[in-house]
Amino acid sequence: MREIRDTVILGSGCAGLTAAIYTARAGLKPLVLEGHEPGGQLSITTLVENFPGFPDGILGPELIDNMKKQAERFGATFELAHLNKVDLGARPIKLHTPAGEISTRTLIVASGASARWLGLKSEQALIGHGVSSCATCDGFFFRGKEIAVVGGGDSAMEEALFLTRFASKVTLLHRRESFRASKIMLERAMAHPNIELRTNTVVEEVLGLEEKEVKGLRLKDVKTGVECELKISGLFLGIGHEPNAKMFAGQMDLDGDGYIKTTGNVLTTHKGAVIPGVFACGDVQDRRYRQAITAAGSGCMAALEAEKYLEEHGR
Numbered sequence: 001m002r003e004i005r006d007t008v009i010l011g012s013g014c015a016g017l018t019a020a021i022y023t024a025r026a027g028l029k030p031l032v033l034e035g036h037e038p039g040g041q042l043s044i045t046t047l048v049e050n051f052p053g054f055p056d057g058i059l060g061p062e063l064i065d066n067m068k069k070q071a072e073r074f075g076a077t078f079e080l081a082h083l084n085k086v087d088l089g090a091r092p093i094k095l096h097t098p099a100g101e102i103s104t105r106t107l108i109v110a111s112g113a114s115a116r117w118l119g120l121k122s123e124q125a126l127i128g129h130g131v132s133s134c135a136t137c138d139g140f141f142f143r144g145k146e147i148a149v150v151g152g153g154d155s156a157m158e159e160a161l162f163l164t165r166f167a168s169k170v171t172l173l174h175r176r177e178s179f180r181a182s183k184i185m186l187e188r189a190m191a192h193p194n195i196e197l198r199t200n201t202v203v204e205e206v207l208g209l210e211e212k213e214v215k216g217l218r219l220k221d222v223k224t225g226v227e228c229e230l231k232i233s234g235l236f237l238g239i240g241h242e243p244n245a246k247m248f249a250g251q252m253d254l255d256g257d258g259y260i261k262t263t264g265n266v267l268t269t270h271k272g273a274v275i276p277g278v279f280a281c282g283d284v285q286d287r288r289y290r291q292a293i294t295a296a297g298s299g300c301m302a303a304l305e306a307e308k309y310l311e312e313h314g315r
Contacts, residue, residue, distance in 0.1 A: 013040020015282025130214025156238030
């Protein structure tokens with residue numbers, strides 16, 4: 001049977017790795033379970049230009065690798081494992097993985113949120129080469145270019161409006177006749193001179209595989225079946241994110257979209273009461289900002305709270 005850990009961290013993106021650095025420096029010897037997407041969303045990001053300390057930018061995978069090495073230097077260990085089941089009511093907390101059971105006094109959930117994609121092979125092949133799910137992260141690279149946004153809710157409207165700061169034209173594509181967006185957001189998008197709204201339209205293929213950069217889209221009108229091509233340089237997905245928190249349903253308070261509810265920044269709750277020793281940070285509990293730097297900041301908070309909890313309980 002494995003030893004009881006002082007802390008286990010679920011996830012190895014910015015939040016999880018920052019928590020690993022802080023808990024490792026505190027002598028807690030954290031175990032990081034890297035999950036199904038090691039490195040989180042930064043692992044599929046090309047150039048990161050808005051993370052402080054890198055005036056020339058840094059590649060997403062390189063930033064993640066640097067953070068991991070930093071955590072390892074202070075004593076953090078990593079396992080390529082994901083959770084099958086968790087018992088948050090047990091003391092110590094019980095985590096079940098394909099490799100066996102892990103017991104821990106504290107748990108930091110940094111499992112992130114996965115962007116929803118269209119599921120096209122061409123789309124997946126061009127992620128980081130003109131296809132993106134984060135306007136704030138990548139909009140700058142499309143200054144003066146024509147781009148498209150897919151979606152029909154407030155997220156898509158916000159993405160489109162933000163991207164007009166850089167792009168010469170934004171075409172908003174929606175598969176239905178009507179939009180789910182709030183009236184005020186839809187009106188703002190419709191009133192913007194650089195945004196064109198196209199309804200009843202789906203993306204059949206992203207063009208540019210041979211050139212390894214987005215060159216356009218093959219679109220289909222869902223009512224008539226007529227196909228056409230749209231020349232663009234970038235495609236942004238505004239169809240939301242899926243928080244990786246389903247495994248905690250019934251043991252932890254989640255909001256209507258599955259994000260972990262927190263109080264005091266990173267304290268988790270169940271039926272409104274704080275769950276002792278269990279903390280959440282990063283995109284799994286942040287539906288608003290979803291930035292590398294905010295994830296890192298909340299990872300720091302979760303680590304400090306875990307350290308404080310252990311001190312208060314005699315560790």
